[in-house]
Amino acid sequence: MASMSVGPGDDIDAWCGKCLMVLSHRIIAMVGSQVKKVECLTCHAVHAYKRGVGEKRSEGTSRTSTSGAVRVSKSSPSKSGKAENEWKVFMAEAPDDPAPRRYNVFESFSVSEFIDHPTFGVGKVIEITGAEKILVIFKEGRKTLVCNRARSSG
Ligand SMILES: [Zn+2]
Structure with a gap:
């Protein structure tokens, strides 16, 4: 030095x-x-x-960013935890057999049917919201999925 x-x-x-x-x-x-x-x-x-200009700035940002960033990421799991509890209630009724049907936009689904989604996992159809739409409850929350989609011969 x-x-x-x-x-x-x-x-x-x-x-x-x-x-x-x-x-x-x-x-x-x-x-x-x-x-x-x-x-x-x-x-x-x-x-x-x-x-130098960087001296004071680096000291300040390192302090605020550590406490600030953690807070944001912590608030979301508590929200999805509520949805998870709701999902567990529905999953309690899920039969082991037959296995949930694989989700596909070309398939048609009915209320109370269990489906297997590639991204969201296993869920239960709770409502038919439109001609091509179903409301499904998954572990991370309710999702509207497309179904009954006509296959285009493209
Ligand atoms: Zn000057």
Whole structure:
């Protein structure tokens, strides 16, 4: 570690918040070996010494982002946990045999039928919401799925 041997009156490179650049500054005040106050040689503003623009910013963001990011991701599982409980009630009625029918947009399904979806897993049809739509309850919540889709010979 190289210790700077500078003192008041010396020139030093510092961040100027007015010029928004790292520029030559004159040291005005020091505490021990630390530069505290500098005067910008370009705009002559006197301000606290900052070595670079990134210094203060990295310190602040690391502190706020750790507590902030965790909160967001934690709020969603509690919401889906409620849906999971609802799903478990429906799944309690699910027969072991026959196995749930594989979901396919071309198939037609009826209320109370158990289906196997490639993404959402096993669910139960709770409502026919349209000619080509069914409402299915899955572990992660209710989903509207397309069914009765006519095969196009394309
Ligand atoms: Zn300046």
